[in-house]
Amino acid sequence: MTASATLRFEERERDHAAAASIGLWVFIGVATALFSLFATAYVMRMSGSDAIALALPWQLWLSTALLAAGGAALRQAGAAARAGRDLARTRRLLLAGGLCALAFLAVQLWAWQALLAAQVMPAGNPGGSFFYLLTAMHGLHVAGGLAGWAWTARAAWRPAARLADLAWRIGLVARYWRFMLAVWLLLFAMLAWLTPEVARVICGTA
Numbered sequence: 001m002t003a004s005a006t007l008r009f010e011e012r013e014r015d016h017a018a019a020a021s022i023g024l025w026v027f028i029g030v031a032t033a034l035f036s037l038f039a040t041a042y043v044m045r046m047s048g049s050d051a052i053a054l055a056l057p058w059q060l061w062l063s064t065a066l067l068a069a070g071g072a073a074l075r076q077a078g079a080a081a082r083a084g085r086d087l088a089r090t091r092r093l094l095l096a097g098g099l100c101a102l103a104f105l106a107v108q109l110w111a112w113q114a115l116l117a118a119q120v121m122p123a124g125n126p127g128g129s130f131f132y133l134l135t136a137m138h139g140l141h142v143a144g145g146l147a148g149w150a151w152t153a154r155a156a157w158r159p160a161a162r163l164a165d166l167a168w169r170i171g172l173v174a175r176y177w178r179f180m181l182a183v184w185l186l187l188f189a190m191l192a193w194l195t196p197e198v199a200r201v202i203c204g205t206a
Contacts, residue, residue, distance in 0.1 A: 017168035024172055028179050031141060035183055038134060039190060045126045046199035053195045054127045057114035063107040064188060067142075070100030071181050074174040081167035090166060091156050097177070098149045101142055108139050127191075134187050138180070145176050 045051065077093035080086050112132065120128040152169040155161060 017172075020168075020172055024176060028176070031179070031183075035137070035187070038130075038137065039186070042130045042134065042190065043194065043199050043202055045130065046194055046196050047203040047205050048126060048196075051126045051196040051199070054115075054120065054125075054131060054191065055118075056131075056192055057111045057118075059107050059111040059114060060188060063104050063111065064184065066100045066104040066107060067177075067181050067184055070097045070104065071174065071177040073097040073100060074170060074177050078167060078170040078174050081163045081170050084163045084167075087156075087161060087163060090163065090170070094149075094153055094156055094170060097173070098146065098153060101146055101149065101177075105139055105142060108135055111135070131191055134191065138184055138187060141183075142180055145173070145180060148176060149173050 073093045074097035077090050077097060080090040080093060112135070115128070115131065120131070122129055122132045152166070152173050155169055156166055
């Protein structure tokens, strides 16, 4: 590849990176508004007289650790790609991030199974209904993030993969994972500690 062709390629990559970054920020803004609306509805519904606090399954702690570990792996993969020296390490860390995300989804389903076994159904108790709704919505967003991860992994395992090209792709995936972790931590805290009594105080109906 000639110097001029290389320069044109690098300019196209910068344009693609900038456009993808803006698109991701827009999506994060929309998703933030969506989860905020669901959280507000949850607080209002938990202030009702029929609301009962849930005893959350222990599997949620494991899934939280997996999501955090996946985010850490992706951040390290991005750092390795930006350093431009070790494609093999970048690939390993990228793979670890994706596997942690898949494991997160599997453990979330395990948590659902545990609640169903405890007779906590999607209908009947507002706490149970919102638990399934909120975790399902978050899980769908994580699954969508896996599509972006697969797009990046495909580029990483090409024979002619370039670390400079991978760095911005992995950076986008890592940013989305940080967002998913932040949303999950807020949801987890809300599901764990927002009792009907606290919800009534927040809503002014205590």
